[in-house]
Amino acid sequence: MRLAENVIVADRFRLNRLLGKGGMGSVWHATHLGLDVPCAVKFIDATGTDLYLAQARFTREARAAAQLRSPHVVQILDHGVWDGTPYIAMELLEGEDLARRFARVGRLGAEEVHAILSQVCRALSKAHSVGIIHRDLKPENIFLVRDDDREIAKVLDFGIAKLGSGEAPALGFASTKTGAMVGTPYYMSPEQAQGTKTVDARSDLWSLAVIAFQALTGQLPFTSEALGDLVLKIVVNDLPVPSRLGPVPVGFDAWWQRAASRDPAGRFQTARDFADSLAIACDIAVEEPSELGLTGARVFPVGPPSPVQAVTATPAARTPEGDGRTTLLAALAGVGGALLIIAVAASLLLRRSPLPAAVAETASAAPPPVPSASASAEPPPAPPPSVVAAAPTPAPPALPSSAPTTTRATPAAPPARPATRPRPRGKAAPDLGF
Numbered sequence: 001m002r003l004a005e006n007v008i009v010a011d012r013f014r015l016n017r018l019l020g021k022g023g024m025g026s027v028w029h030a031t032h033l034g035l036d037v038p039c040a041v042k043f044i045d046a047t048g049t050d051l052y053l054a055q056a057r058f059t060r061e062a063r064a065a066a067q068l069r070s071p072h073v074v075q076i077l078d079h080g081v082w083d084g085t086p087y088i089a090m091e092l093l094e095g096e097d098l099a100r101r102f103a104r105v106g107r108l109g110a111e112e113v114h115a116i117l118s119q120v121c122r123a124l125s126k127a128h129s130v131g132i133i134h135r136d137l138k139p140e141n142i143f144l145v146r147d148d149d150r151e152i153a154k155v156l157d158f159g160i161a162k163l164g165s166g167e168a169p170a171l172g173f174a175s176t177k178t179g180a181m182v183g184t185p186y187y188m189s190p191e192q193a194q195g196t197k198t199v200d201a202r203s204d205l206w207s208l209a210v211i212a213f214q215a216l217t218g219q220l221p222f223t224s225e226a227l228g229d230l231v232l233k234i235v236v237n238d239l240p241v242p243s244r245l246g247p248v249p250v251g252f253d254a255w256w257q258r259a260a261s262r263d264p265a266g267r268f269q270t271a272r273d274f275a276d277s278l279a280i281a282c283d284i285a286v287e288e289p290s291e292l293g294l295t296g297a298r299v300f301p302v303g304p305p306s307p308v309q310a311v312t313a314t315p316a317a318r319t320p321e322g323d324g325r326t327t328l329l330a331a332l333a334g335v336g337g338a339l340l341i342i343a344v345a346a347s348l349l350l351r352r353s354p355l356p357a358a359v360a361e362t363a364s365a366a367p368p369p370v371p372s373a374s375a376s377a378e379p380p381p382a383p384p385p386s387v388v389a390a391a392p393t394p395a396p397p398a399l400p401s402s403a404p405t406t407t408r409a410t411p412a413a414p415p416a417r418p419a420t421r422p423r424p425r426g427k428a429a430p431d432l433g434f
Contacts, residue, residue, distance in 0.1 A: 003028065003043060010082045013041050013089055029092065032077065038092045039077055043085050055081055058088040064132050064158035065090075072123035074143070074154050093154065095146055098139035098211070107218040110249050110282035116142065117212055117278060119153035121271040124208070127158075128201040128271060134158060135192065135199065137207035138184045139214070185227060186220050187211065190235045190262050202264040205274050209259035209267075212278065216252060217245040221260070235262065255281035 003026065007015045013030040016038075020027045025044040032039045044054040058079045065076040079088040098116065101108070108116075120142055127134060134141075134155065141156045185193060189206035192199050213221045221240045224230040242248045242256050255277055261267045268274040279285070 008033075009041060009087060010078070010080060012078060013039065015041065030089070032089070039089050040092045041087055041089045043087050045085075051081075051084070051086065054086045058086050061158045062088060064127070067130050067132065068123070068126050070123050070126045071152065072119050072154055073126070073158075074156050093143050093145050095144045095151075097156075098142040098144065098153075098215075101144060102139055102214065102218075107246065108215045110216065110252075111284060113212060113215045114275075114278055114282050114284050115151070116144065116153045116215075117208060118275040120155055120208060121275040123153075123155040124201070124204055124271040127155075128204070132158065133199060133201055134204050134207075136184070137204055137211065138187045139211060140184075142211070185230055185234075186222060188234065189264075191264065193231045193234050200264070201271075202267050202269065205268055205271065206260060208271075208274065209256065212259070213242060213256060216248045217242050219245050249282045251281035251283065 003015060003018075005015055005017060009015060009030070012033055014033060016029045016031060018026060019029050019040065025042060027040055027042045030039050030041045031037070044058070062076040062079040065073055069075075074093065075091040077089040077091065079086075081087070096104075120137075124134065136157060137155075143154045143156055145152045145154060187207040187210045189199070189203040192203050210221055213219075222230060222233045222237075224233060239257060239260055241253055243253050258266065258277075259268060259274065268277060
């Protein structure tokens with residue numbers, strides 16, 4: 001079978017020009033004859049790969065994309081075998097993959113990294129919700145498409161995906177081009193590199209964390225020329241510290257330590273948590289899209305999980321604990337007010353209460369004051385209220401019906417003053433004729 005321009009494939013697609021060619025096959029720009037729209041058709045060279053495995057791979061990729069129906073997953077139009085060659089037709093993407101972006105600009109900014117990976121997380125969230133594990137996330141499988149004034153990230157190649165509870169056929173490290181390997185072990189999780197069968201959605205999140213590391217530092221976290229040594233670094237060696245390789249956001253070191261935990265239980269458990277935590281680590285405030293079922297920004301701890309982890313959120317509805325604290329504060333305020341009122345009342349009562357009985361008796365035994373000329377000129381002062389009566393309790397004393405006989409001696413009456421004629425009031429002074 002010879003692929004060339006203007007060749008009609010399966011009576012549905014006309015090949016226009018070659019877009020790319022690798023060790024496993026080629027990708028062509030084509031036209032969908034029934035819809036009259038451009039598309040891309042990918043062929044696998046059956047002479048270099050087992051025909052059955054190649055066909056199974058394309059079938060699996062088509063089924064995965066059909067179940068997801070996400071704007072962040074490339075859409076599959078058709079798949080089959082034509083003239084002994086497996087093919088898959090998909091939407092035509094115009095742009096560049098993330099690997100070419102890395103090669104062109106090197107390190108990316110924190111906002112750009114979060115914008116790209118958060119969209120990948122939306123695709124993974126849908127895939128994981130229906131039991132689909134990608135298992136081959138790498139920069140080459142993240143395609144960046146311009147859409148007016150925004151950029152959309154799309155996930156490609158679910159060819160070795162794990163669908164539901166079924167395992168994909170073991171494809172090994174078959175070459176996509178000379179010297180390269182399917183799956184690209186640089187991005188494989190520890191459990192995937194060891195060949196365990198317990199690979200789940202958290203394996204995809206490990207791979208995505210490695211991509212984030214590479215995007216912000218410009219370097220891969222694990223590199224080696226020998227596959228065995230590379231696997232050893234992924235599984236056993238200490239994790240590299242991103243800030244030692246280049247300038248990264250302040251919180252990224254702690255985020256990486258959790259995202260790349262060798263124990264899947266220590267990683268972020270969902271793509272949603274992964275994206276939210278990356279935003280916090282990069283100090284980016286975002287409003288989460290409704291596609292993931294989010295209603296507002298959430299904050300997740302980015303360090304290693306601990307027995308007590310505080311989750312901070314934007315202003316939310318009041319909780320029962322908050323209501324309990326409010327009620328307790330109100331009760332304390334009421335008790336404080338009551339104590340203040342009691343203190344004021346006691347102060348007033350102490351001002352009105354008489355002196356003790358001993359003070360009253362001392363006052364009654366004292367000799368009466370000797371009147372003098374100066375004292376007789378003014379009326380005697382009224383006795384102070386504190387010596388009127390002795391009351392043992394602080395309560396207000398009842399008024400006595402008769403004055404006590406032993407309280408105080410009555411002083412002698414002052415001598416009479418010479419009578420003076422009072423001056424008439426209300427009359428004007430007489431006119432003396434001056």
